[in-house]
Amino acid sequence: MAEKKKTWKEIPIGGKIIEAGNAEKYNTGSWRTFRPEKNEKKCINCLFCWIYCPDSSIKVEDGKMIGFDYEHCKGCGICAAICPVKCIDMKKEVK
Amino acid sequence: MAMIEIRWHGRGGQGAKTASQFLGEAALDTGKYIQSFPEYGPERAGAPMKAFNRISEEPIYIHSSVTNPEIVVVIDPTLVIAIDVIGGLGDDGVLLVNTDKSPEDIRKATGFKKGKVGTVDATKIALETLKLPMPNMPMLGALLKVNSLVTIDQLSERVRGKFLKKIGEEKTNANLEGIKRAYNEVKIG
Amino acid sequence: MSKKIPLTGDQAVAYAMKQIEPDVVAAYPITPQTEIVMNFSSYVANGQISTELIPVESEHSAMSACVGAAAAGARTMTATSANGLALMWEIVYIAASTRLPIVMPVVNRALSGPINIHCDHSDTMGCRDSGWIQIYCENAQEVYENTILAIRIAEHKKILLPVMVCQDGFITSHAVEGVELFDDKKVKDFIGEYKIDNPLLDVDNPVTYGPLDLQDYYFEHKRQQGEAMKNALTVIPDVSKDFEKTFGTKYDFIEEYKLNDAEIAIVALSSTAGTVKFVVDELRAKGIKAGLLRPRIFRPFPKEKITKALKNIKAVAILDRSESFSAEGGPLYTDIKAALYDSGVKPLVSNYIYGLGGRDIFPADINKVYADLQDVVKAGKVKTALNYLGSRE
Numbered sequence: 001m002a003e004k005k006k007t008w009k010e011i012p013i014g015g016k017i018i019e020a021g022n023a024e025k026y027n028t029g030s031w032r033t034f035r036p037e038k039n040e041k042k043c044i045n046c047l048f049c050w051i052y053c054p055d056s057s058i059k060v061e062d063g064k065m066i067g068f069d070y071e072h073c074k075g076c077g078i079c080a081a082i083c084p085v086k087c088i089d090m091k092k093e094v095k
Numbered sequence: 096m097a098m099i100e101i102r103w104h105g106r107g108g109q110g111a112k113t114a115s116q117f118l119g120e121a122a123l124d125t126g127k128y129i130q131s132f133p134e135y136g137p138e139r140a141g142a143p144m145k146a147f148n149r150i151s152e153e154p155i156y157i158h159s160s161v162t163n164p165e166i167v168v169v170i171d172p173t174l175v176i177a178i179d180v181i182g183g184l185g186d187d188g189v190l191l192v193n194t195d196k197s198p199e200d201i202r203k204a205t206g207f208k209k210g211k212v213g214t215v216d217a218t219k220i221a222l223e224t225l226k227l228p229m230p231n232m233p234m235l236g237a238l239l240k241v242n243s244l245v246t247i248d249q250l251s252e253r254v255r256g257k258f259l260k261k262i263g264e265e266k267t268n269a270n271l272e273g274i275k276r277a278y279n280e281v282k283i284g
Numbered sequence: 285m286s287k288k289i290p291l292t293g294d295q296a297v298a299y300a301m302k303q304i305e306p307d308v309v310a311a312y313p314i315t316p317q318t319e320i321v322m323n324f325s326s327y328v329a330n331g332q333i334s335t336e337l338i339p340v341e342s343e344h345s346a347m348s349a350c351v352g353a354a355a356a357g358a359r360t361m362t363a364t365s366a367n368g369l370a371l372m373w374e375i376v377y378i379a380a381s382t383r384l385p386i387v388m389p390v391v392n393r394a395l396s397g398p399i400n401i402h403c404d405h406s407d408t409m410g411c412r413d414s415g416w417i418q419i420y421c422e423n424a425q426e427v428y429e430n431t432i433l434a435i436r437i438a439e440h441k442k443i444l445l446p447v448m449v450c451q452d453g454f455i456t457s458h459a460v461e462g463v464e465l466f467d468d469k470k471v472k473d474f475i476g477e478y479k480i481d482n483p484l485l486d487v488d489n490p491v492t493y494g495p496l497d498l499q500d501y502y503f504e505h506k507r508q509q510g511e512a513m514k515n516a517l518t519v520i521p522d523v524s525k526d527f528e529k530t531f532g533t534k535y536d537f538i539e540e541y542k543l544n545d546a547e548i549a550i551v552a553l554s555s556t557a558g559t560v561k562f563v564v565d566e567l568r569a570k571g572i573k574a575g576l577l578r579p580r581i582f583r584p585f586p587k588e589k590i591t592k593a594l595k596n597i598k599a600v601a602i603l604d605r606s607e608s609f610s611a612e613g614g615p616l617y618t619d620i621k622a623a624l625y626d627s628g629v630k631p632l633v634s635n636y637i638y639g640l641g642g643r644d645i646f647p648a649d650i651n652k653v654y655a656d657l658q659d660v661v662k663a664g665k666v667k668t669a670l671n672y673l674g675s676r677e
Contacts, residue, residue, distance in 0.1 A: 008504035008511070013444065014383035015505050017492035018482050116460050120290040123462045129290070132459030135402070157562040158423075158455050158555035159646045 024072075028055065032075030034090040036068055042087035049079035049088065098151035099244065100161045104180050105170035108140040110231030114170070115146040118235060121245045121253040122150045130155055143171075143178055150244055166242060169193060170217070170234050181207045189241045191281075193217040193230045198284025213241050215281040217273075224273040225266065232270045233277035240281045247278055288462035293424040293451045296463050297363065297389045298323035300431035302333055303471040306387075307358035307478065310338035310349035314368040315401045316453040317391040321363060343368040347375035354384035355493045357483025359435070361386065365453060366393035366407040373411065379446045380415030381509060382493060385438035385480070386446040388416075389431055392554070392605075393453040394641045402642020403453040405553065406606040409615045415509050417447040417516055418583040420553040422539075424461045427451040429533055432466070435475045436523045442515040444480075452555040454642065466531055474530050513584045520581065537586035539578040540593050542568060546575025548657035549594065549631075551620065552603040553579060556638075556645055560603075563650040574654050585619055591627035594620075599632040599660040601653045603673070605639045613637070613670050634666045638673035649674055 012018050045065050050058040057073035059066050080088040101118070105111030112133040119131030130149040136142070147161040163183040169175055172194040181190060186209040192201050198212040215237045217230035225232075232254065239247055251271050258267040291299065298320045301309070309328075313321045328337045336358075340346045346362050354360040364372065369390060379386050394400040395407050408418060417437060421427040427449060434447040451457055482491045497505060517537075524535045541561050543549060550560050557578035567574040577593050577600075579586065594600055602621075604614020612618060617635035624630065636653055639645045653673065660666055 005500060006504070008507040011501065011504055011508075012482070013505070013508050013512075014493070015381065015495060015497045015501075016482055017495055018489075020490040020492075116290070119460055123288060123290050128462060130459055130461055131290075132454075135454050135458065155461075156558040156565075157647065158452070158459075158558045160644050162646060 027071055028074050029069075029071045032070075032073065032093050034075045034077060035070065035093050036073065036075070036077070036079050036088050037091050038065070038067065039087045039089070042085050044085055044087075046084060048082050048084060052078050052082045054078065098149055098153070098155065099166070099242065100164045101148040101150075101166045101168065101238075102161050102164040102183075103146040103148075103168045103170065104174050104178065105144060105146070105231070106140075106174070107142045107144050109170050110229055111144060111146040111168075111170050114168075114231040114235050115148050117232075117250070117254055117257060118238070118244065119148050119150065120257075121250045124253060125245055125249060127152060128155045132160075134160055143174060164188065166191065166238065168234055168238055170230055172196075172218070175201065175204050181205050184210065186210055189213065191215075191234065191237055191241060193234055195219065198282055202284075211241060211283055213237060213281050213283045215277050217277055220273050220276045220280065224276065225269040233273040236274035236277035237281040240278050241283065247275065250274065288464045290460045291424055291428075291463040292319060292458050292460055293421075293427050293456035294319035294391065294458065295323055296424045296428035297431055297449070297451075298327070299465060300428050300471075301361055301363075301389075302327045303466070303468055304359075304361070304387075304432065304435055304475060305333045305472075306335055306361045308336045308338065308350070308353035308360045309362060310340050310346045310353065310360070311362045311364070312340055312343050312346045312368060314343070314365045316393055316403075316457045317363050317365040317368070317389070319457070320389060320391070343371040344375060347372035347379060350386050350388075351375055351379050351382060351384055354379070354386050354480075355382065355483070356485045357478075357480060359439075359478035360384070361388065363389040363391070365391045366395050366401075369407045369411065370395060373414075376411055376414050376416065378494070381505065383444045383509075383512070384446060385435075385444055387431065387434045387438050387449065388446065389427070389449045389451070391453045391457045392450050400641040401453070403455050403555075404605045404640045404642065405450075406640075408448055408450050409606040409608070412583055412615060415445065415513070416583065417443075417445055417513075417581070419447065419449050419581050420579070421449065421451045421456070422555055422558050422578065423456055424451075424459070424463050427456065428463055428465070429527075429531065430535070432471055432475065432531075433523065433527050433535065436526070437516070437520055439478065439480070440519050440523060442519050443512050445509070445512050445516065450554065455555045470530060474527070516584045517586065535580065537579065537581045537589045538593055539576075539580060541576040541578070543575035543577055543593055543597070545573060546596075547573040547598045548600075548654060548661060549575040549577055549597045550601050550603060550650065550653060550657075551577045551579065551590075551616065553582070553605065553616065556603060556605065559645060559647060560650050563647050563654065566647070567651075567654060572654070572658070574657075579616070582616070582619075585623070587623040587627075590620060591623050591629045594624070594631055595629050597631045599634075599657040599666075601634050601636055601657055603636050603638055603653070605637075607637055607640065632660050632664075632666050634660065634669050634671060636671045636673040637675075640675075643674050645674060 057069040103111040119129040134145040191213040217233035602617040613635035
């Protein structure tokens with residue numbers, strides 16, 4: 001993330017953020033040292049992980065947990081800790 | 096006309112500020128430059144207070160309180176001996192007092208030797224006309240007798256404009272009557 | 285020219301606010317500003333204007349509500365004095381740094397303690413570094429006109445900073461003077477419609493106001509604020525020219541009174557400058573070359589104008605109606621002295637702290653200062669730089 005920062009002439013005045021939702025561009029996925037991985041067979045789609053994830057990084061479709069948003073998942077491990085059937089493992093990140 | 100400075104002495108609640116304001120406003124109506132302002136302290140009914148006027152043909156720059164008035168108006172008789180009402184009043188100044196005493200008595204009481212002294216029983220006039228002990232409007236009438244800053248009619252028009260909606264026709268007329276009576280009854284000596 | 289009507293300084297401000305008819309006013313009454321809020325409230329209550337008046341529970345809330353309203357896209361005003369200003373302090377800075385063009389008449393009053401309700405400039409001088417533009421007015425007419433002028437200054441695209449329009453508590457706020465009022469429509473046309481970029485209520489283009497701003501960008505936002513203040517130095521003359529064309533009154537950063545050929549001069553703000561003019565006239569009649577310099581706008585600080593005006597003056601006394609407690613003199617004094625440092629203009633400068641807590645300043649006091657200045661010229665040096673005028677020694 002060696003992005004060149006803007007000068008005072010290039011940013012909106014007053015500390016305003018005028019581009020809605022631009023936090024999405026912040027790739028917090030790069031912070032991970034452990035990554036969550038799911039054992040498809042064990043998952044019961046209770047969605048506890050979706051509720052507890054502090055970074056909204058659990059992907060859900062049609063009421064089913066379908067995976068992780070690795071762009072934003074920081075690897076905190078809360079999903080793995082909260083999972084009632086222990087279907088999420090925290091694996092060492094390989095970079 | 097050079098700038099005229101007036102100092103009003105009254106007690107909180109007697110209407111010295113209102114009198115100074117009405118005079119200023121009436122003079123403004125005639126195209127003069129004016130200031131009207133009280134000396135604000137802790138505002139307490141009955142406490143001695145002062146109000147001031149400046150009236151001039153030229154723009155008024157000065158923003159201090161008045162220390163060397165041409166005219167001093169004392170609305171409350173007891174103030175004559177309670178405080179130094181003639182402080183800064185020049186030898187050709189005018190001292191105007193609401194009292195049942197004579198100008199000579201006032202000269203003796205205040206030690207004001209030169210200039211003019213005017214006396215009028217404004218409280219009595221107010222009680223007879225307005226049925227209230229509010230001597231401020233009669234004192235305005237007496238003031239116009241010693242210095243025709245504005246005419247009685249100009250003042251009356253301003254007073255009518257200020258009072259009519261607030262206190263009604265009857266009381267407004269009583270005030271105007273009080274102004275006229277004091278104008279006619281003031282004794283100059 | 286319309287007829288003059290009798291108004292106090294506070295009533296004149298309230299009337300200007302009525303004519304401006306802001307979208308939102310959030311205010312809390314405090315002596316000696318109370319009459320502004322009182323009169324303005326009655327205009328709203330009587331249905332004469334459609335401003336949303338928010339009677340808040342404190343000044344902290346007043347300025348907070350103003351920040352919210354201004355960010356939402358509303359033309360917003362408030363008014364305060366002394367301890368009220370102190371209570372809104374935190375949000376005063378936020379209004380400026382969020383670049384919200386709020387206009388706030390301030391009726392100058394001594395900041396407690398000891399508690400006092402009368403005039404000095406300790407309240408607004410205390411927040412001279414808050415990022416607000418500050419205008420100091422001499423009389424009721426000027427405070428009326430500058431409240432209107434301030435709207436255009438605050439909302440100018442190159443400025444977008446809040447403005448304080450200051451007048452002296454009781455001395456002008458509660459004194460009745462003749463004030464000439466402008467036509468409603470002329471005022472409306474002059475101030476125009478309020479439009480800012482990125483209002484919060486534009487739901488089709490959502491924006492965030494007031495996010496955390498740390499080491500990476502905070503400095504750049506402050507740099508922008510500094511630039512806006514610099515812009516104000518070049519933009520205010522344009523807006524003032526437009527004001528003069530519309531209403532007839534010419535306003536500059538400073539007012540010079542008989543300064544052209546003066547040898548000795550006093551620098552003073554607000555109503556005291558009037559009293560100084562009165563004394564200058566008396567001294568001139570005696571052949572003494574006395575003059576006055578009155579800075580009207582203190583923030584941004586009009587350095588060039590001030591140093592140029594003092595170019596040929598031999599001795600200058602700078603009057604401060606507040607103590608900065610630097611032990612080196614008041615805020616007007618230290619700023620002007622700093623401005624003179626690299627200007628090549630080197631008059632003999634002294635400072636007089638005066639009028640604290642409403643202590644009256646009389647022509648006799650001003651005369652004493654001019655007499656001191658004559659001594660300074662004769663001696664060729666300043667004997668006492670820091671003086672207390674009117675304090676019992």
